[in-house]
Amino acid sequence: MLDQLSLVVLVIIAVFVLGFIAIVARMYKKAVQGEALVRTGMGDTKVSFSGILVVPVLHKLEVMDIKLKTIIIQRAGSEGLVCKDNLRADVKVNFFVRVNKTHDDVINVAQSIGAHRASDPLALENLFDAKFSEALKTVGKHFDFIELYNSREQFKQEILRIIGTDLNGYVLDDCAIDYLEQTPLTALNQDNILDAEGIKKIIALTSEQKIQANSIEREKQKTIKKQDVEAQETILELEKQLIENQEKQKREVANIRARENAESTKVQQEETLKSEKARIATEEEVGIAEQNRDRQVLVAERNKERTDAVETERVAQAKALEVNERERIVALAQIEKEKALEEEKKNIQTIIRERITVEKATVIEEEKIKDTRAQALSEREKLVAVTAAKQQAEAATVSMVSSADMEKQAAEFRARQALIDAEAEKAAAEFKASAIRTLAEAEASKEAAIGLAEAQVMQAKATARQKEGEAEAQVMQSKAVARQKEGEMEAQVMQAKAQAEAQGIQVKAGAQAEADEKIGLVAAKVNREKGLADADIIQARADADQKKGLAEAAVSEQKYAVEAKGIEAKADAMRKLDGVGKDHEEFKLRLDKEKSIELAQISIQKDIAASQAEVIGAALKAAKIDIVGGETMFFDQIIGSITKGKMVDRAVHNSEVLSTVQHTFFGEDGNGGGDFKANLRRFIDQFGLSSDELKNLSVSALLLKLMSQANDDATRNTIKQLTGTAKALGIGDTMVRGLM
Known part of the structure; x- marks a missing residue:
């Protein structure tokens, strides 16, 4: 019972304590930063900046705002500050005021204006407006307007000094001059003595400044205009001097240029004459060198082609022989394999069939095995002998073919060497003939009269063309006879072409000679000498061509003799070869035949081109023409160009x-x-x-x-x-x- 009573008492005490704590917590008020708590009622007035216990009914709690507040005082227009020099100033000053954070000052403010009004900015502005305005007026009267404008800090310090820092519990922390300007004239009262004095000073000062500014502006304009005039005069004078100097220099340059042009023209003509002479000589040497180079290149290319063809043929022949040998070995191996299989099968059947008579079969089988071994050994020896014989035959065949090829190449080389020598003799004869013809033409030009030069040249050309046509006909016939040994068909074609071209040249030369003879026959002696010189030239050229034809015939004869020997050796070798080697040789003969036909075609085209070149060279001996094209293309282009030129000449004349x-x-x-x-x-x-x-x-x-x-x-x-x-x-x- 006592325990229960004690427990009840403890619970009651705990409830009472908790309730007391809750009541105390409920009555305790806390303050925030920038606020002060003022408690009135039972006991003295208490001020707290952190917290205080407030008992309802017994106490009254008020909250006072003690944060910094701004009070704006503005005076403008007729209410502006009157300065020491009686000028009015529009001013706007911000004052920063707060309640001093002390017990006595807070109580003083609370008792004087109340805690609620102390926190209202409008109430504070109404409270301090008169005091602050009076301080501004007092301080402003001690300064001139300019001094007031320039000494803002001093003006501010004077305001703080006049107002003071203690304002019945409030503290003036600082002030700031936000706006300070002169009051406009329109806002001043002319009937006011102070304003009238200020208006007079303002007008006097501004008028004086305007006069000075206008004077400076006009002086500036005057100076600029004067400088512009002087600069323009200087520029005109300099331009005048420049034009005079330029014209004078142009005259001097023109004189010097005329003299230099005359001198340079003279020197240029002399140098042109020298360069033309050197160019002609150089072109002759270059032409001869290019012909020699082309001839050597052509010979080297043909040698390379023949060597490549022979090498390709050898490689193909070796590959074919290797393939045949490989196939033969494979076939022999297959035959041996099948033979061994058949022998094994036969042995097995014999063993099964003779199992009953073991001893007899054993003896018979041993004999058969010996026979089989002897037979296999003889077959192997026979196969080895056949293979060795075939290898020896193939080696002999290859050796004979190689010897024939080498003999053929040597014969071809000797033939080419003879052909090159004949061509060199022909080129030398042509060069000598050209030199003789040039000397004859120069001698004719010296001895001929100026008025008859054209007639002499035309007569000489007619005679030269006629004789050149006859010589070319003879050369063509000689070439046809020389090539007749290479084949009857080719000889007939070349002979017909040579005869046709010779007849055309003779007809053309005869017609031209008849036309030219009508022009004039004045310098007969000079023409005869020139004709004799040209005849000697043509005769020398014909002799050179004849030697070339004989050399070609001899070369062809040697070439065909060597080829006949080679073919005979190949035929003997082919009789010893099998079908594959014979087919290979026949294929090689076909290649040689096709190559010979192509070379004959190239030779025909070369002869045609040479004939065309001689015809065109005789017709356009003195012309300078750039020829572009190969084979017969250049001949067609030259004929087309001549035709176009004749058409233009006829169009102009008609x-x-x-x-x-x-x-x-x-x-x-x-x-x-x-x-x-x-x-x-x-x-x-x-x-x-x-x-x-x-x-x-x-x-x-x-x-x-x-x-x-x-x-x-x-x-x-x-x-x-x-x-x-x-x-x-x-x-x-x-x-x-x-x-x-």
Whole structure:
């Protein structure tokens, strides 16, 4: 019972203690930063900045805001500060005020204005507005406006000194001048003595500053204008001196350039003469060297082709022999394998069949085994003997074929050497004949009269063509006879071609001779001497060709003799070979035959090209032509070019318009005043075209541009005629810089 009572008492005490703690916690009030708790009621007034116990009914709790607050005092217009010099100033000052964090100051503020009003910014502004405004007016009267504007810090310190820091519990921490400017004239009262004095000072100061500013501005304009005039005069004077110096320099440069051009033209003509002589000599040497080089290259290429063909043939033959040997060995191995299998089967059957009579069968089997071994040994020896015989036959065949090939190559080399010697003799004879012909022509040019030079040259060319045609006919016939030994068909073709060309050349030479003989027969002696010289030249050339033909015939005879021996040796070797070797030799003979046919075709084409070259060389001996093309292409191109030239000449001679344009723009004394280049330069100078504009223009484009810039119809018609002439002559696409 006592335990229960004690427990109840303890519970009651615990409940009482917990309730007391809860009540105390409920009545204890805490303060936050920037606030102060003021308790009134039973006991003295208590102030706490952290926390305090407040008993309901007995105590009253008020919260006071003690944080820093801003009070803005602004004076502007007629309410602005009056300075020491009676000028008004518009000012805006921010004052920073707070309640001093002490027990007495908080109680003082709470008792004087109340805790609630102490926390209201508007109430504080109403409370301190008069005090702060009076302090501003007092301090402002001690400073001039300029001094007030320049000494802001001093102005602020004076305000703090006048107001003080103790404001009945409040503390003035600092103040800041946010705005300070002169009051506008429109806001001043002219009837006010102080404002009237300020207006007078403002007008006086601003007028003086405006006058000084205007004076400085006008002085600046005056100075700038004066400098501009002086600079312009100096520039004009310098430009005048520059133009005078330029014109003087141009005259001197023109004089010097004219003298230098004349001197350079003279030197250039002399150097051109020397260079042309050197170029002609160099071209002759280069031509001879190129012919020798081409001949050596051709010989080397043909030797290489023959060597490659022989090597390829040897490799193919070796591969074929190797394949045949491999197949033969495989076949023999297969036969041996089958034979061994059959023998084993036979032995097994014999053992089964003779099992009953073991002893008899054993004796018989032993005899059979001995017979089989002897037979196999004889078969193996026979096979080895056959294989060795075949190898010896094949080696002998290869040796004979190689010897025949080497003999054939040696014969071909000797034939080529003889052919090269004949060609060298022919080239030397041609060079000597050309030198004799050149000397004869030079002698004829010296002895002939100026007025009869053209007739003499034409007569000499007619005689030379006639004799050259006859000599070429003889050469062609000699070549045909020499090649007749190589094959009747080829000889007949070449003979027919040579006769046809000879007849054509003779007919052409006879017609030309008859036409040229009508022109004039004045220097007969010179012509006869020149004709005799040309005849000697042609005779020398014919002798050289004859020697070449005889050499070729001898070479061909030796070549065919060697080939006959080689073929005979090959035939003997082929009789000893099997079917595969015979097929290989027949294939090789077919290759040789095809190669001979192709070489004959190449030789025919070469002869045709040589004949065409001789005809064209005689017709265009003095012309400078760049030939591009192979085989017969260059002959067709030259004939086409000659045809085009004849067409243009006939068009110019038969057309009055083109004849007029020719005499106008290409005549020496025509209306154009000179040749085509001079007329073209005249038009370019007339229309003022620069070298940069002409750099990438063709003749057609330039004439089109000149036509678009022409102002009169006569000039346009002339340019149109010049355009047609350029197209007819084929120079429309030629670049202007190439002509100029």
